[in-house]
Amino acid sequence: METIKKNLTERRSRSMIQITDPRIEGYLMKLQPEDDAQILAMEEKAREMKFPIIDRLVGRFLHLLTRLKQPKLVVELGSGFGYSALWFARALGEGAKVVLTEYAEKNIAYARQMFEEEGLADKAEFRVGNALEIGQEYDNIDILFIDIDKYQYPAALEAMLPRLAQNALVIADNTLWYGRVVEENSNKDSEAVKRFNELMFSRSDFFTTIVPLRDGVLLSYRI
Numbered sequence: 001m002e003t004i005k006k007n008l009t010e011r012r013s014r015s016m017i018q019i020t021d022p023r024i025e026g027y028l029m030k031l032q033p034e035d036d037a038q039i040l041a042m043e044e045k046a047r048e049m050k051f052p053i054i055d056r057l058v059g060r061f062l063h064l065l066t067r068l069k070q071p072k073l074v075v076e077l078g079s080g081f082g083y084s085a086l087w088f089a090r091a092l093g094e095g096a097k098v099v100l101t102e103y104a105e106k107n108i109a110y111a112r113q114m115f116e117e118e119g120l121a122d123k124a125e126f127r128v129g130n131a132l133e134i135g136q137e138y139d140n141i142d143i144l145f146i147d148i149d150k151y152q153y154p155a156a157l158e159a160m161l162p163r164l165a166q167n168a169l170v171i172a173d174n175t176l177w178y179g180r181v182v183e184e185n186s187n188k189d190s191e192a193v194k195r196f197n198e199l200m201f202s203r204s205d206f207f208t209t210i211v212p213l214r215d216g217v218l219l220s221y222r223i
């Protein structure tokens with residue numbers, strides 16, 4: 001049993017590539033202090049639960065993109081307990097909103113509480129259920145953020161393309177998938193991430209790049 005566990009651990013660590021050198025990540029984190037109570041509480045909760053949030057570096061990046069883009073409607077596929085959505089919401093202007101979608105009701109309840117404490121509940125819609133189904137209820141989406149289970153990325157793209165506004169921005173997290181995109185022995189998540197990246201880069205109606213920040217953030221602008 002111990003040997004099996006050891007082999008599994010070794011195989012896992014072999015198949016994880018930290019995209020950015022940890023010393024650089026540490027340096028970047030030090031440059032980006034945070035004193036917002038809700039952001040700090042959510043980061044602490046993620047650490048305790050080992051819950052995969054986008055993290056502060058990507059949060060700030062999304063926040064900046066949102067300020068530049070000034071969207072009226074942001075739709076998030078896979079909101080967890082609302083950390084990434086809070087970064088969007090804090091950057092939204094008058095009358096704009098972010099739609100949170102998430103399977104787990106208790107995560108959405110926590111997100112709502114955090115948004116209320118932050119005074120931003122009026123900038124959000126909190127939806128429990130399948131993100132792909134809920135997402136399709138919206139039109140003219142200015143920013144689509146994809147952070148659901150990785151095997152669903154290509155299907156999410158197909159479902160959501162007709163719902164995007166002209167000049168929409170598609171943002172997807174984990175598009176380097178801890179380096180598994182360069183491995184030969186991949187599984188269905190890795191295959192889906194690779195297919196999703198190829199789909200996005202092959203489209204002439206989108207201009208796409210991947211920023212190798214944390215686990216790779218894909219940005220795709222609809223021309």
Ligand SMILES: C[S@@+](CC[C@H](N)C(=O)[O-])C[C@H]1O[C@@H](n2cnc3c(N)ncnc32)[C@H](O)[C@@H]1O
Binds near residue numbers: 080082129
């Ligand atoms: C990586 S976490 C999201 C983290 C969040 N974006 C953040 O950074 O704060 C992915 C979440 O998506 C949810 N999820 C995965 N597939 C989903 C689907 N099809 N519909 C709704 N939620 C989904 C999971 O329950 C999980 O909470």
